[in-house]
Amino acid sequence: MKSKVINFKDKFSQFTEHWSPRVIAEMNDYQFKLVKVAGEFVWHDHPETDEVFIVIEGVLNIEFRDGPVTLEPGEMFVIPKGVEHKPVANAECKIMIVEPKGVVNTGDANSDLTAQNDLWI
Amino acid sequence: MKSKVINFKDKFSQFTEHWSPRVIAEMNDYQFKLVKVAGEFVWHDHPETDEVFIVIEGVLNIEFRDGPVTLEPGEMFVIPKGVEHKPVANAECKIMIVEPKGVVNTGDANSDLTAQNDLWI
Numbered sequence: 716m717k718s719k720v721i722n723f724k725d726k727f728s729q730f731t732e733h734w735s736p737r738v739i740a741e742m743n744d745y746q747f748k749l750v751k752v753a754g755e756f757v758w759h760d761h762p763e764t765d766e767v768f769i770v771i772e773g774v775l776n777i778e779f780r781d782g783p784v785t786l787e788p789g790e791m792f793v794i795p796k797g798v799e800h801k802p803v804a805n806a807e808c809k810i811m812i813v814e815p816k817g818v819v820n821t822g823d824a825n826s827d828l829t830a831q832n833d834l835w836i
Numbered sequence: 837m838k839s840k841v842i843n844f845k846d847k848f849s850q851f852t853e854h855w856s857p858r859v860i861a862e863m864n865d866y867q868f869k870l871v872k873v874a875g876e877f878v879w880h881d882h883p884e885t886d887e888v889f890i891v892i893e894g895v896l897n898i899e900f901r902d903g904p905v906t907l908e909p910g911e912m913f914v915i916p917k918g919v920e921h922k923p924v925a926n927a928e929c930k931i932m933i934v935e936p937k938g939v940v941n942t943g944d945a946n947s948d949l950t951a952q953n954d955l956w957i
Contacts, residue, residue, distance in 0.1 A: 719905070719913060719914070720905055720906075720907060720911055720912075720913055721911060721912045721913065721914075722910060722911050723910045723911070723912075724910055739912075740888070740912065740914050741886075741914070742886040742887070742888045742914050742934065742935075743885060743886050743917075743936070745866065745934075747888070747912070764864060765862075765863040765864050766863070767861070767863045767868070771910075784840070784841055785841075786841060789843060789844045789845055789892075790841055790842060790843050790844070791841075791842045791844075791860075791861065791868070792840060792841055792842065793840070793842075793861050793862070793863050796864075813863060813866075813934065814863075815864070
């Protein structure tokens with residue numbers, strides 16, 4: 716079982732791309748994904764599921780149509796399904812996302828930022 | 837939305853009991869629970885679901901029938917469904933558990949450590 720311990724710092728050292736989620740674990744049909752983010756993402760929503768953001772390092776802003784929230788390390792946020800949001804990070808920020816397997820990062824939005832899905836590290 | 841930011845440190849300050857999970861968030865039919873643990877838990881398994889442990893503060897040992905693993909802050913572990921395990925913490929340790937709503941902390945084991953379910957903070 717020892718080889719199955721997942722260390723966030725170790726996993727983050729294995730990639731550099733921004734806005735490209737890497738799957739680190741699966742629990743039933745849900746996935747835990749690490750993402751390095753910087754700059755502005757696109758407005759989108761996930762009509763079929765809630766989505767959890769947990770900040771590991773740095774500061775993440777999430778804009779909503781009724782105003783932004785700011786998340787620091789040790790903070791999390793549940794984005795309800797169907798609610799439009801736009802992540803923004805003024806400097807590189809390391810986050811973990813928890814959501815069902817198969818969720819596309821840009822949701823219903825067509826974007827150059829749409830990432831390959833199910834990319835494991 | 838600002839009031840919905842969940843701060844782990846703030847939430848941990850709201851209870852003292854050991855082995856008594858407190859729900860801090862729900863994502864679809866899954867829950868995020870904070871737990872303060874110390875000493876030995878009971879051997880048990882969850883026949884119906886995987887279970888995720890994430891260590892926030894302190895050191896958590898999880899014993900399995902084929903040997904133990906040690907988790908430090910910033911590390912997580914997926915306990916596969918049906919696999920017997922026994923959490924042990926030599927000193928108080930703060931963890932987050934992610935699992936479907938309704939999972940009982942002691943699983944299939946009858947124990948004095950069986951905690952009230954769905955206790956929100």
